[in-house]
Amino acid sequence: MITVELINVWVYYGDKSVLKGISAKFTPGVHVILGRNGAGKTTLLRAIARLVEFRGEIIVMGKSIKGLKRRDLVKLVGYCWQNPYYGFIEATVRDEIRATLDTLRLPGNWEVVKLLVSEELMERDPFTLSGGEAKRVSMASILIADQPIWLLDDPFMFLDKSGVDSILRLVEYGRSRGKTIIATMHEVFYASLLKPDTYIILDQGVISSSGEWQSLSDDVLEKAGILPRGEICASICTSRGIRL
Template sequence: MLRLTNVQKYYGGFLAIDIPSLFIEEGLWWVQGENGSGKTTFLKMIAGLHPFNGTISLNNLTITKQRQQFVKLVNYAEAEPLYPSFLTARDLVELYCQTKGGDILFAQELLKQLHVFDAYTQSIGTYSSGMIKKVSLALAFIGQPKIILLDEPLITIDASAVNAICTMINDSYKKGVSFIITSHQAVRSEQLGFTGKLLVENRTIHKNSE
């Protein structure tokens, strides 16, 4: 599914990530690593939000040569999302549906499951951090993604939302969508049955065989 070859990410002269070769099969992947190890950088490179050296390809598409097609198949939700305070959830849903080819009614249903739809037409500036996080997570499921990247999706939100998100992940996975998820929180197997783990350490990323 996802292949990284000679991928390097520099911040100035500092080499933050160095991945000679990594192939990630379809599945539900848990990314583990210490704070500052590079987990978020890893996701943002795949999402097309960070420049890098090397090649990242999804099936037959490479992010450098077929960027538009690539990023349409990769959705991403940040750990601590930020949006202009004057926008509403409706504005964001309409924008994402337009760019990702998504269904507005489906997006609205996700917001209802996360108990944030009542504020659909209110400005983001009136939202709590948990409400903003829920909107961000719902947006990550819009369109027809092949892979969804979720950075710490279970923090900030309440217990009922955690259960809803896990259900959304499992339902999408059954339909053929793969996930790469970072989480410092212990995740019970009945919540998310991860098919594999990726370990971020020593400035590189490899599959955890444990």
């Protein structure tokens, strides 16, 4: 079942085209979008969340996102942005997490919050949180709406080991519940930890390579300006039982 489909999507910032005719299909599972800085990864996610103007067509759960009301779109697509501090809107973590639910009038899936945020943080001011805590709160505040599609923009940014572990648990939880999870990053090591089903490599706004995760080679990564899977990465992943 195709949950997200992009058909010839173009995005311009002024005269400059950032995405150039992107076409892709996503099904339930974990999908990684890799690319060097400025390749268009974030813009691609923002287009799916309709946070930038685009030409072409994006279909989510069988509906064109152009025709959807914002609230209906947010019930389908959960977009988690890179820098958590840029998006805080409330005075406490509890209010921050409740904000989306209050707007969408949904009960929410508090399992997601349990996976990401500890109870003792709930009465804290989001701006006083550490980078890792803030990132997790920010993600929980969106994904609590239990959307079928999760867009995770650089989900490992700011995170220490326990933070990374909580994101991995979250992704596994999402996968087990049939979510379509699309994550962007520029490090293949973190991508490997997610055990993705497929990958897309973006380079200068176009898809330079895509396919099954297992078929991704170091040559392809190097050509796209991404650090290849070296021996260190391989040894760490192997010790965790992750097949590269």
